[in-house]
Amino acid sequence: MSRVIRVLVADDHAVVRAGIVALLAAEPDIEVVGEAVDGEQAVDLALALLPDLVVMDVRMPRLTGDAATARIRERSDAVRVLVLTTYESDASILSAIEAGASGYLLKAAPAEELIAGVRSVAAGEVALSPAIAAQLVSRMREPAPTALTTRETEVLRLVAEGLSNRAIGERLFVGEATVKTHLVRAFEKLGVNDRTRAVTLAMERGLI
């Protein structure tokens, strides 16, 4: 009954697109029906071609993989999404899954893992790289309220640009005291006690 798996590949790097296509096209039961070079095109093509699944890069111009995933899933839950990322520390893992992705693999994964992932997701299962699965589990274990609020993230982003608390307040049209409050809260959540480490940690986790 299950015929060929129709796949849409979305990645802004020509080299990576070619790689995914080459690996998948070598499989008799997989057919690449389209390629998108950014998030918006991924959404458009996904809705036009209605593939069985979209292999989607996280970081793309115009629309991130997360956002594109959410839009696709909103409009057509028959199209599944398999997200590819370069970094396992990426904070987008959670948001991608929340957005409705059915799988999350590392680009460093061997070819067999990618192909197996495509088949799994097409079959309605979930596909996760071992490293990513481990990370999810550990996040469950620790309370890890690594979720910064909108304001905390904004403030931290400006801290990363080297602005002083007062300057940040002016930029956001709030008092310096407010900025300090947000920072203290962010410090607590990140488990640090100075702005610089807060920024580097947030960067590592892809929070800013």
Place this chain on the structure above:
Amino acid sequence: MSRVIRVLVADDHAVVRAGIVALLAAEPDIEVVGEAVDGEQAVDLALALLPDLVVMDVRMPRLTGDAATARIRERSDAVRVLVLTTYESDASILSAIEAGASGYLLKAAPAEELIAGVRSVAAGEVALSPAIAAQLVSRMREPAPTALTTRETEVLRLVAEGLSNRAIGERLFVGEATVKTHLVRAFEKLGVNDRTRAVTLAMERGLI
């Protein structure tokens, strides 16, 4: 006279390797004679296969693209190296060229650019992505002494970990005053005036 161009592909990501191979193999005058998954293997295979050129990723396990390039060029200057990178802000651009690379392209480059780059390098020319060429030129223009000293880099790295000046001094067995001196110099070189921005900028440029 010029026969087929023999290429060795070195990248730790299976997907990227497959992509490069797929793009190059489609060209009649290019032949991929081998693939390496890390820097050491790249060196070994380059010396064993003596390809016309190596397409080398910058970030690889066991041995970086820079180091691998240097080793290959040391032992055989007939083998040219074309370096591929994801980020144009990578500080390794200069070090790769110093190491003897004949080209430096972005992974985001279109397929034609990669293929043209391979032909250029094989012909003994230099291949640079426009964005990278522009960056090189601008670095020439501005005095841009973006070169931090060993000590300044060490200090900045510890700042990124959230250590105070005094703590850094203890870690490096020097006085707090010394740490401040190094930081002030680093600030000047980076054109910033606070530690956090210094760290984020240094990270962007791949200095730490």
Place this chain on the structure above:
DNA sequence: TCTCGGGTCAACCGATCGGTGGACCTCCGG
């Protein structure tokens, strides 16, 4: 030989940061 760059250290001062404790408002969901 002398200069220069890198590394080390000191003292001082104003500005900023981090910590604490409290306060008020609004929106959302139980």
Place this chain on the structure above:
DNA sequence: CCGGAGGTCCACCGATCGGTTGACCCGAGA
């Protein structure tokens, strides 16, 4: 209807940072 979360704000204090000036040592290269 009330509680909690997110956002805003205030005041006070000690610690730290950033800026400045000046100094010494050493090794490499002119």
